[in-house]
């Protein structure tokens with residue numbers, strides 16, 4: 001008998017009390033919780049909640065986006081900049097940094113200062129960015145090894161709350177939900193930002209009429 | 213031990229709970245560390261759960277999802293196996309710890325590697341995987357900061373979420389300075405005990421291990437039957453490193469972690485972070501399905517672990533313990549845990565959840581004191597995001613402990629009857645307090661080498677066991693009432 005047969009056999013024996021005709025759909029889950037906990041201004045809420053994690057958040061119009069990104073990069077003293085395939089070329093600013101593109105080795109990524117990406121979605125209530133390795137985001141290692149992640153979020157990508165995000169996302173893609181820079185509370189439950197993932201996170205929200 | 217019991221869940225040679233608890237209560241540093249840490253996290257949790265006015269509805273949805281999944285566990289596991297396999301993963305089944313360890317060891321050996329990086333995982337601690345790998349000549353590096361502290365300190369975890377909660381910053385600094393060199397990059401010169409500096413030391417120490425590793429071992433917070441998507445919820449990014457950089461990923465997951473639908477995450481991604489770290493969302497959650505060409509590990513193995521879970525499933529009252537999402541909220545609100553810390557529970561699963569899960573995984577006769585490691589105050593039930601009625605299961609297991617002892621010693625019903633009376637006493641805070649004071653007094657009076665003889669009163673038959681250690685001179689409840697004069701626990 002294989003371990004698989006053993007485990008499945010034990011499960012079936014353990015569930016002898018469950019009526020054989022109880023169908024899988026018989027016990028519907030009550031879903032009377034809210035679809036969203038956000039009030040009207042979802043973009044403003046997103047900005048506020050991302051900033052709560054001690055990430056830097058800036059809003060910019062589409063016209064100003066490139067200059068805003070340039071300002072953040074210059075302010076962070078960036079010398080090497082990873083730009084994933086599919087990142088909108090009109091948003092990549094010129095500057096004193098060397099631009100790195102795929103194919104990249106882990107060593108190259110480890111040595112890079114900053115990665116500049118788009119995202120799949122933003123979640124307002126939790127201040128979360130979701131990456132799905134799509135165009136402009138790159139494979140997962142790109143947003144992991146550089147110490148600084150600058151992420152561009154278009155206002156229309158921001159959904160209100162977790163249920164909307166889950167409905168939108170493709171469970172077949174490798175997903176990373178990012179809420180602020182990496183952090184630990186392992187030492188006396190004091191929160192420290194920055195352990196293994198990027199220690200600083202900048203978010204640029206691109207929006208027609210920014211409320212700044 | 214019956215053949216379907218879990219192995220390795222309890223630490224060999226651990227004393228019973230009362231004895232271990234007494235040692236812990238005598239350590240003022242430990243109690244200070246614990247008090248500070250649990251109070252901090254309790255406040256954070258209350259703040260973020262209070263933000264959601266439908267928290268109760270979310271808990272209800274979480275509990276119903278888990279209840280339903282467990283009732284059809286075989287079907288959902290088969291569906292998961294199918295989805296993962298179709299996406300290029302390989303699914304393995306393990307009936308017990310030895311089986312799981314053998315599977316993982318063979319998989320690592322097949323890669324030709326002699327080291328693995330690990331993401332914090334309760335399941336692999338439960339089966340003693342690191343020790344099994346070591347015997348096979350494979351070194352396992354823990355990469356979660358707290359797990360690293362525990363591993364370098366040759367210590368045991370004492371909390372589900374923050375396993376080094378019993379250590380303060382000065383102790384951590386000392387462990388890093390003393391041990392890091394033996395495991396790889398030594399601690400930087402002039403390391404201070406600032407949490408920031410300690411986190412930086414861990415970052416540097418682990419960096420080349422991440423870049424070098426070819427094999428990673430992880431646990432899983434959930435796996436979706438319908439889609440084959442597996443997920444890890446974490447904070448530091450060590451999880452992302454392990455899930456992304458190596459060529460081979462081996463995930464060990466308890467069979468109860470399966471969820472039916474992708475949509476179920478809309479509930480659990482709200483319940484878990486808020487209950488666990490007390491944040492609206494934890495810094496990183498990673499999900500993946502099988503193998504993604506060009507991104508991440510190109511070999512993925514999912515090991516589905518029983519190790520006593522099916523025995524737990526067979527108990528219609530105790531079954532609910534399998535709904536646990538390991539958020540650790542019940543630990544942080546427990547007055548007993550806050551006094552004793554996690555080590556006293558003698559198992560990888562401490563606190564209220566440990567008190568009901570451990571005896572069920574290993575069989576009540578092997579963890580007979582744990583169901584009594586509680587005042588039944590009910591704070592754990594209120595805090596639990598999936599509404600596990602921990603006091604109900606505790607009371608149920610207490611009766612089973614007595615039953616098991618009776619069966620073993622062929623004592624006719626007397627002890628079981630007395631235990632019923634004792635359960636009634638323990639279920640009533642006021643009567644418990646009287647009985648415990650009596651027991652403490654009696655215990656001191658008759659204590660000889662920490663072993664107490666038969667006691668008068670309602671606990672008489674219960675304490676009529678040769679190995680019962682003397683209770684601490686002050687019971688938890690007496691201590692609690694003395695230090696919380698407002699009666700805050702009732």
Ligand code: SF4
Pocket residue numbers: 487535536537538539540541542543565592595596597598599600
């Ligand atoms: S029993 Fe409930 S509160 Fe305790 S760790 Fe499990 S899910 Fe969290």
